[in-house]
Amino acid sequence: MVSPLTKKLLRDLWRLRGQVLAISLVIGAGVAVFVMSMGTLRSLEEIRAAYYERHRFAEVFAQAKRAPERLKTEISRIPGIKRVETRIVEEVILDIEGLAEPATGRLISTPEGRPATLNLLYLREGRSVARAQPDEVVMGEAMMMAHGFRLEDRLQAVINGRKRTLTIIGVGLSPEYVYSIPAGALMPDDKRFGVLWMGREALEAAFDMDGAFNDVALTLQRDADATAVVAALDRLLEPYGGAGAYQRKDQLSHWYLQGEMDQLKTLIVLIPPIFFGVAAFLLNIVLGRLVATEREQIGLLKAFGYTNRDVALQYLKLALALVMVGILVGFGSGAWFGRVVTGFYADFFRFPFLYYRLSTDVFALAAAIGVMVAALGTLGAVRQAVALPPAEAMAPAPPTFYRKTLLEHLILLVHFGEPTRMILRHIIRWPLRSSLTVLGVSLGMALLVGTLFFIDAIDHLMEVYFYRAQRADFVVTLVNPRGPEALHEMARLPGVLSAEPIRIVPAKLRAGHRERRASILGVGPEADLMRLLDEEERPVPMPPEGLALSVKLAEALGVGLGDEVTVQVTEGRRPKRTLHVVAVSESYIGTPAYMGLASLNRLMGEGAVISGANLMVDARHADSLNRRLKDTPAVAAVTVKSAAVESFEKTMAEAMMAIISFYIGFAGAVAFGVVYNSAQVSLSERARELASLRVLGFTRGEVAYILLGELGLMVLFSIPLGGAIGYGLAWFWTVSLDTDLYRIPLVVEPATYGIAVLVVVVAGLISGLLVRRRLDGLNLVEVLKTRE
Amino acid sequence: MNDTRTPTLRAEGLTKVYETGDVPVHALNGVDLALYEAEVAVLLGPSGSGKSTLLNILGGLDRPSGGHVFFHGDELTAFDERDLTSYRREKVGFVFQFYNLIPSLTARENVQIVTEIATDPMDATEALRLVGLEARLDHFPAQLSGGEQQRVAIARAVAKRPKVLLCDEPTGALDSKTGILVLEAIETINREFGTTTALITHNAAIADMGDRVILFGDGRITELRENTERRPPGELVW
Numbered sequence A: 001m002v003s004p005l006t007k008k009l010l011r012d013l014w015r016l017r018g019q020v021l022a023i024s025l026v027i028g029a030g031v032a033v034f035v036m037s038m039g040t041l042r043s044l045e046e047i048r049a050a051y052y053e054r055h056r057f058a059e060v061f062a063q064a065k066r067a068p069e070r071l072k073t074e075i076s077r078i079p080g081i082k083r084v085e086t087r088i089v090e091e092v093i094l095d096i097e098g099l100a101e102p103a104t105g106r107l108i109s110t111p112e113g114r115p116a117t118l119n120l121l122y123l124r125e126g127r128s129v130a131r132a133q134p135d136e137v138v139m140g141e142a143m144m145m146a147h148g149f150r151l152e153d154r155l156q157a158v159i160n161g162r163k164r165t166l167t168i169i170g171v172g173l174s175p176e177y178v179y180s181i182p183a184g185a186l187m188p189d190d191k192r193f194g195v196l197w198m199g200r201e202a203l204e205a206a207f208d209m210d211g212a213f214n215d216v217a218l219t220l221q222r223d224a225d226a227t228a229v230v231a232a233l234d235r236l237l238e239p240y241g242g243a244g245a246y247q248r249k250d251q252l253s254h255w256y257l258q259g260e261m262d263q264l265k266t267l268i269v270l271i272p273p274i275f276f277g278v279a280a281f282l283l284n285i286v287l288g289r290l291v292a293t294e295r296e297q298i299g300l301l302k303a304f305g306y307t308n309r310d311v312a313l314q315y316l317k318l319a320l321a322l323v324m325v326g327i328l329v330g331f332g333s334g335a336w337f338g339r340v341v342t343g344f345y346a347d348f349f350r351f352p353f354l355y356y357r358l359s360t361d362v363f364a365l366a367a368a369i370g371v372m373v374a375a376l377g378t379l380g381a382v383r384q385a386v387a388l389p390p391a392e393a394m395a396p397a398p399p400t401f402y403r404k405t406l407l408e409h410l411i412l413l414v415h416f417g418e419p420t421r422m423i424l425r426h427i428i429r430w431p432l433r434s435s436l437t438v439l440g441v442s443l444g445m446a447l448l449v450g451t452l453f454f455i456d457a458i459d460h461l462m463e464v465y466f467y468r469a470q471r472a473d474f475v476v477t478l479v480n481p482r483g484p485e486a487l488h489e490m491a492r493l494p495g496v497l498s499a500e501p502i503r504i505v506p507a508k509l510r511a512g513h514r515e516r517r518a519s520i521l522g523v524g525p526e527a528d529l530m531r532l533l534d535e536e537e538r539p540v541p542m543p544p545e546g547l548a549l550s551v552k553l554a555e556a557l558g559v560g561l562g563d564e565v566t567v568q569v570t571e572g573r574r575p576k577r578t579l580h581v582v583a584v585s586e587s588y589i590g591t592p593a594y595m596g597l598a599s600l601n602r603l604m605g606e607g608a609v610i611s612g613a614n615l616m617v618d619a620r621h622a623d624s625l626n627r628r629l630k631d632t633p634a635v636a637a638v639t640v641k642s643a644a645v646e647s648f649e650k651t652m653a654e655a656m657m658a659i660i661s662f663y664i665g666f667a668g669a670v671a672f673g674v675v676y677n678s679a680q681v682s683l684s685e686r687a688r689e690l691a692s693l694r695v696l697g698f699t700r701g702e703v704a705y706i707l708l709g710e711l712g713l714m715v716l717f718s719i720p721l722g723g724a725i726g727y728g729l730a731w732f733w734t735v736s737l738d739t740d741l742y743r744i745p746l747v748v749e750p751a752t753y754g755i756a757v758l759v760v761v762v763a764g765l766i767s768g769l770l771v772r773r774r775l776d777g778l779n780l781v782e783v784l785k786t787r788e
Numbered sequence B: 001m002n003d004t005r006t007p008t009l010r011a012e013g014l015t016k017v018y019e020t021g022d023v024p025v026h027a028l029n030g031v032d033l034a035l036y037e038a039e040v041a042v043l044l045g046p047s048g049s050g051k052s053t054l055l056n057i058l059g060g061l062d063r064p065s066g067g068h069v070f071f072h073g074d075e076l077t078a079f080d081e082r083d084l085t086s087y088r089r090e091k092v093g094f095v096f097q098f099y100n101l102i103p104s105l106t107a108r109e110n111v112q113i114v115t116e117i118a119t120d121p122m123d124a125t126e127a128l129r130l131v132g133l134e135a136r137l138d139h140f141p142a143q144l145s146g147g148e149q150q151r152v153a154i155a156r157a158v159a160k161r162p163k164v165l166l167c168d169e170p171t172g173a174l175d176s177k178t179g180i181l182v183l184e185a186i187e188t189i190n191r192e193f194g195t196t197t198a199l200i201t202h203n204a205a206i207a208d209m210g211d212r213v214i215l216f217g218d219g220r221i222t223e224l225r226e227n228t229e230r231r232p233p234g235e236l237v238w
């Protein structure tokens, strides 16, 4: 037999179904975010580990100018090394049909006729390169898909000054290019950057690298000292133009992937607790008020001899049931969102396979957290129920003691109608309850502001980066640094309105015991196409002497204005100098360092050379400029801003938007849940009072006004508070999601507040309508007959 | 009083002070009282004189500020929360003026909620038959009249076969005809099970159905009256 208490529980749940739904929605949102992010993270972690392992992803990397192949034997003698692979890696300009701008191809040598030792290729399609077929390449899947290439398609490449036609004979993936992005770029642009694997002999011939290599990758023995290996490798490569060896954690693809996973971790840590917190809060309100309205029933149960434990259990069970519904909703939607989000990741990150794996422990953990939320949210109410002495509970609740407080006197100086007075009195009489409701609605709105904010932030980041700091329409990088005449040549290219020199030098920066790898950018005295920005994002001139750091880099090194930083250049003659920090510049993306162009050149001792140019271009001549650049052998890479912006908006922004939309959807659900819940609670609480008014001759409209007027007033109060909390939340994100990849600017546009307000108001209206319908259907006789 | 009957409940020097307001309210000012095995005691007194307070203390719902209560040999006032709970669970049945049914449970379920946790209860249906409600088993409180609701409350109170039945103005909200039905139910229980019964009322006519009448005023007993014979509720008029 089902016990009467269980029946009561079920009937209570049914009676409260509106609120059950609202709370489930909120808990469901928290569980869904958790299941989604945690599941995605797990999938990424597992798949990455398996991929790295099976495809022997190297652990230490180094580049050099040109080292003799016999050095390989010496390298393999470094203690702790397991396997060594030498390679030739070169960047070339690609001329792809249908693409106006020149693209960049990274040619990577692969042994002909046998698999590589490290960083093994995963062949998705076709075959690997064959001996004596120098024009065959395996193309990375990303570029392959971006252009819709098929096997046997051809493309033009300018290889060591000569234009050649390459044939795609395979589609490959490598653990080295899970995320394929050219050095110094912001985000992947698979149309304009791609990896191509070419035969080692073919590359040796093309770049005069017979018996030589310029890139080496190693794996380590289990107990090897990686730092010692890096140092030893640096020593061996130094005479051959070694650019500084680095460990896997600094490898570009891995670094981005890791950054992305760290962010996911942060999301798991930050977002679900907010949803769970709101849910616990709602539970508290609902159960608290339920206990208040059921105080006589509780007293009755106690009078019959039910123990405090029985009573506590009853309400705990109710909360658990509420939470269970939420957990189930969260499981379903979380798994679904997880699949969708993993799909987005599969577009950025090239794994041989990427799937969202449902692991039971993620669900178990989510469920456990849900149950904890239930316990937490019930605690107050249960304690209240337990504390009720049976005798007191038996006496009918004394009529609420209304008294004219000073505040009330002040407010009621204005002549309001009696219903309006009732609203105001009710709010004033229950200040705690009213403020809790206001707080709840505010939290819903804050979540909206705090998620919509990401869109503002990305927009702002784009604006600052592309239009205030990096203003060049074209950025041209040269194969080798060249003299100042190269700048004049570029200035004379068709459509070029102005050209400014670029000098990029790789270096290690050290302050105290902290060290960072960074690129030092040389900034000319009148640079207008690449500018430093102060903390208000206004352009400031680069001081001619000293070192300027991006905010993030300064933070990482723990230095500020006037502090000393030791610069160890890892190119050319590898000069080492201690410089003062003369400026700290806002750069939301990356961690660049800057020096005056002249002083950088003096430091390098190579004369007034440039490694590229920033160009301002007349858009009408962009096509002919593109054609010329594609045919210029000295050009290693061209970045076209409009294309970069477009690609950013197409790929990154799209995926990010989709993920953010989930959060916005969840936040909307919370806002609605809180508002609807508050309306429901006040209805059930005041049903008798309102029914009595109806009996006294008040119309439905007047009675609805009393209830809904209060709700409206609460929503009104919530709006400024919600905006403020939302801004705080945005601030919190910027602080906690601050990574080496980028910093998030704290900008909340008025439109964001507007949308959040709109959602809350619409939620209020819908809740009002639903409650109004229940109010109209109120059975006066039944309400007045039973004493609840 | 030189009574030889065994008291079920005995109170000595009970006081109760409520400190909730600005001035302390002395609800009970030293009450000495015994309720005997199988008797019906009727408590009469003006509003605010402390009747409900006394009943709540006797039923283990509340604690006195001073004095002692004994149930058979055990001192109730020395019980801890758990003992009080099991005292209420096993020994006491309550009937209240406002019925206090649980609105989300049917008549039968409202009784079952008590039989569930009692050691030797009667069947819920049987208890409802005792009060003449066998035809209303599956009605919710909102579908019952006031008198019917009160009879459900009585069925609920007696279903556990309590030693003590405490009724606080059980007819207060009912017309005389319905009130008599309710009183008859109480009387039947008392006769059939020998339940010690205390009944609070404002209605002097009801005093005739008791073995004894206890008159209350200002927190103390002002007069004890013994009826030579109990008049059946059916003969009462008001």
Ligand SMILES: Nc1ncnc2c1ncn2[C@@H]1O[C@H](COP(=O)(O)OP(=O)(O)OP(=O)(O)O)[C@@H](O)[C@H]1O
Binding pocket: A392, B018, B019, B020, B021, B025, B026, B027, B045, B046, B047, B048, B049, B050, B051, B052, B053, B054
């Ligand atoms: N919880 C309480 N807090 C403060 N005073 C109380 C409380 N309960 C009862 N009183 C006061 O104690 C006194 C006795 O109350 P009690 O309810 O026992 O009276 P009663 O005889 O049952 O009256 P009635 O016939 O009106 O039910 C009254 O003055 C009442 O105001």
Ligand SMILES: [Mg+2]
Binding pocket: B051, B052, B053, B168
């Ligand atoms: Mg009373």
